[in-house]
Every structure is written in structure tokens, then in C-alpha cells.
Amino acid sequence: MQTTMMGVKTDNIHPTMEPQVHLKDKKVKELVADTKRLVEVPYTATLAHTLNALVANQVVAVPVAAPPGHWIGAGGSMILESDKHTGVVRKHYIGMVTMLDILSHIAGDKPDGGDEGLDMEERMAVPVSSVIGHCLESLSLWTLNPCTSILDCMEVFSKGIHRALVPLDSNMENVAGVELVESASTYRMVTQMDLIKFLKGHEPELKHILNQTVHELSVVVEPVFGVTNHTKVIDAIKSMRAGSLNAVPIIESTNPTTEDHSLLVNGKGRKVIGTFSATDLRGCPVSQLQSFLPASVMEYTTSLLSVSANMAGSSPRELVICYGESRLGEVVDKLVANHVHRVWVVDRNGLLEGLVSLTDIIRVIRSSLLE
Secondary structure, three states, rough: EEEEEEEEEEEEOOOOOOOOOHHHOEEEEEEHHOOOOOEEEEEEEEHHHHHHHHHHHHHEEEEEEEOOOOOOOHHOOOEEEOOOOOOOOOEEEEEEEEEEEEEHHHHHOOOOOOOOOOOHHHOOEEEEHHHOOOOOOOOOOOOOOOEEEEHHHHHHHHOOOOEEEEEOOOOOOOOOOOOOEEEEEOEEEEHHHHHHHHHHHOOHHHHHHHHOOOOOOOEEOOOOEEEEEOOOOHHHHHHHHHHOOOOEEOOOOOOOOOOOOOEEEEEOOOOOEEEEOOOOOOHHHHHHHHHHHOOHHHHHHHHHHHHHHHHHOOOOOOOOOHHHHHHHHHHHHHHHHOOOEEEEEOOOOOOOEEEEEEHHHHHHHHHHOOO
């Protein structure tokens, strides 16, 4: 067949097709293309200022920046921000502070409660640099090169690392894993949730694994430790810090008078009635937080969450659950829609069987892409 285009005779012209790039060949730079600017705080910021930054930007962790040459970075890291043109180092990211770090400080560092005499204003006036490392997660600070493959990024996040900084103008190439040394003029934050949303945008390539059940994929983790509905908020925070847990299920107490509500309990086979999360406490006004520390977790979740959610124009967070026979795709949809990092797995009577976390979902999806 002959056609004429712009005065030029051509034969059998076919439109040029862009070669399809498969998911496993994509890079981290595509993952951070739509992420917001990096939210950070200076090392001199008070905890009150830091908490305000978390609330205003709807994030659960922020890197802490300090002048270069005065600090050792978390985990021995040396992650620097430098001028793009001169190379002069402007700041050193010395660590990451999470909501759980702040709550652990508020609840008191001493197991015996010996520092509970301090009032909330005094606790929130300390510099943020003093609480880096209160919890295990903030003891490390990682970067992921923008040229790192999505598969390698998935490997990092499948090992329990929840977030990493991405240097947009890094000079390093072909970096496979996380790095502790980096210098760049601009950074972005990439999280497990960012990765899950990115993977969700490529569902056709993942149809085979997303259609399998969580039990078939052996992605259900057990046992799961939680708190009872009679546990005090302050005890829940201390238990979460000790177990490096950002959220725990609230378990219906079987014997309110004899059960020890100050400790974590094995929730296997017990009724789940709610979730207590460090992230949810972010919405609590500092002025009210101290009065809620001696309250039970259920009193907190039912009263304050309703107030803060109504102020924000949204409904209180619902209990997010799934079943062993739920498809992985359904679980991913629930995680993204509710912006949570774990789903409780229950039986048809609402009794806890285990949990499915972002970490384990990323692990099984990566394994399927390697097959």
C-alpha cells in the first residue's frame, strides 16, 4: 500500500512504537517523580515544632538537619546536602525522628515512670536532636540512588526499612542497595507506601500474584502482640517502643480484673476491636495529650479520634481487616485506601489470626517478579 505524506511517497508506514519498559526494569527516579519536597527540621527545633511539622505535612517521620562537621550521623551515615554549583556542603542529615520517638519521650524514658513529674510543656521544649534513636527505626538513615532498580528498592523495603532519602542529582551510578554516604543538592523521601502505590499502578503485570490469597502466598505473619481495651495510653506507648511497633491491635480483654493490661498480650484467637497507632496520636493536640496518657486506649480512640477527625472533615479510622482467603489485590487496595501499613487477618468470628504488612507484601511481589 502506498501513501503520500508531506509530499513524500512512502510504503507501508507503521507508527513508531515506544518499547515497553517492564516493571522490574524501572528505576527509583520514576518512583519519586511525583513526591513532594523533602520535609525536614533543624537539629535545634523543639519537639513541639517537630510535631507541628509532622501534622502540617501529614507525615510520620522527618530527617533532622545540622551544620556539617559537628555530628555523627545515625548508624554512622554521612548524608550531606551540598550546593549544586560549588559543591560546598550546606547541611548534614544526622538522623530521622518518627512519631514513635516523640511519643516515647512524652510517655517517659524510664521504665519505672520516674520521670513522669515533668509537665508536657517541658517535655515538648527539648531539642529534637535529643530524641534521635529513642526507637530502633531512627537509629539508621538510608539513601537510595535514583538509578537503583525498582527490584533492588523492593529488596531494601522487604527487609523492614520503611523509608529512604533519594538524592535527585547523585553522581553515583549503578548502586544496588541502600547507602550510608551521599552528597547531593536535593533530596526526596521515598517510603514503603510510595512503592506500594507505584506497584498498584502496574496491576496488569502483577495480576497473577494479586489474584492469589494471602494464605496461599504465606504472607500472614503470626503471632501478633497487642494491647487490651483497658491498657492505658502511656503503657501502650512504652510497650510499642520496647517492641519497635508503630501500631498494635486492641484486643478485647477476657478478664478485666486479673489480666495485666500494662504489657503486650498475644492476640492469637482473640477478638480484635480496634487499632492503636502512633500515627493516630499525631492528630491529638499537645495540650490534650498529657490528659490522655492515663486514659485507656479505647477511651482515646473513641473520643479524641472522633473529635480530631471531625475537625479534619473526615470520619474516624475504621478497623482494617481481611481474611485468610482474601486476595492480595484486595488487601493492597485496603492498605492504600486507608493509608495504613498493616491489615489484621481475622477469621469469620473476628478472632485474630495474624497480620499482613507492607514489608511482607513487597517481599512476595518481588519474588514473583523474579520468577
